[in-house]
Amino acid sequence: MFRDIATVRTRLADQKYIASESIATTLFLASRLEKPILAEGPAGTGKTELAKATAAATGRELIRLQCYEGIDESRALYEWEYAKQLLYTQLLRERIGGMVSAADTLAAAADAIANEENVFFSERFLLARPLLRAITSPNPVVLLIDEIDRADAEFEAFLLELLSDFQVSIPELGTINAIHKPIVILTSNDTRELSEALKRRCLFLYVGYPDAESELAVVNLRVPGVPPKLAAQVVEMVQRLRALDLRKTPSMSETIDWARALVELNVKHLDRNAMDATMNVLLKYESDVQKGKRLVSRDDDAPTDVTRERDRDRGKDRDRDRGRRDR
Secondary structure, eight states: OOSSHHHHHHHHHHTTOOOOHHHHHHHHHHHHHTOOEEEESSTTSSHHHHHHHHHHHHTOEEEEEEOOTTOOHHHHTEEEOHHHHHHHHHHTHHHHHHHHHTOSSHHHHHHHHHTTHHHHSSGGGEEEOHHHHHHHOSSOEEEEEETGGGSOHHHHHHHHHHHHHSEEEETTTEEEEOSSOOEEEEEEOOSSOOOHHHHHTSEEEEOOOOOHHHHHHHHHHHSTTOOHHHHHHHHHHHHHHTTSOOSSOOOHHHHHHHHHHHHHTTOOSOOHHHHHHHHHHHOOSHHHHHHHHHHHHHHHHSOOHHHHHHHHHHHHHHHHHHHHHHO
8 A cells, every 4th residue: 555654655646635744653553553533623624634634545436424412323333224124014914914924822922023134134224334334345444433522422432342343333233344454544623631541452543734844845845826925925824823822723624715715806915905805715703803913913013124224223323323422
């Protein structure tokens, strides 16, 4: 799959995903050790995109399970198609009647039906959800279990069998082993503490906000036609905004959206007017927008390089004149 770590970075870069050394190393080890990855970090730092890029880079189908509060196995693993079972029961009514007509007692009739119950609880009536699809797929896949921290602890416990042995248990069918072991990536926005049992089964990967150099590389890669100066200004401003106490810190995806918006507006240089007009693309709360505008306002009030140089020259002249008077 991946020959070495350099191959990982190259293939992900081909999918417009800039992988750090840590990300590339973890993905390489996960593929070799056949271990799931638990990618944790703030929202919007590229965790989900990592799974998408991995699927594209390996030529595998991406199967995604979006977690939420209250999710259970009927939404994650499987459920029986009761409407289809009922329809078949109606169609086979005469056949079922013939089976039980020879029974002398109710118990005997029930036994006769029970002997055939595997017909109605077979793969014919099984509706596969993402987890079951991932391990029964005839081709290798990438399984994304997105935002696992939104689910509850009981659902985490339910996942342990899959994460450790790549198998699932269905009471009516027994244990089903994976045809091909999927690449499994779990993401977490760290909104709650995950269990040690889940973490023990995974390779841990922290995905934080990128540094300025990495973010600039991503903007140049993902936003065609962005002027180099504008790209640098966008990244500089986003990096400064992340240092503020905001309700929602700008994510990497929002940086890209902002750069695209500025390109669409034919902005060549990020000035006060461009910031005021497009700040809502980057920031999602009015209080955050106001903080961003105050930051820009402080920049406008700050002395420019020309002003600082002029004041410095004036200071030198005053010192020179003072020295002459002293003499």
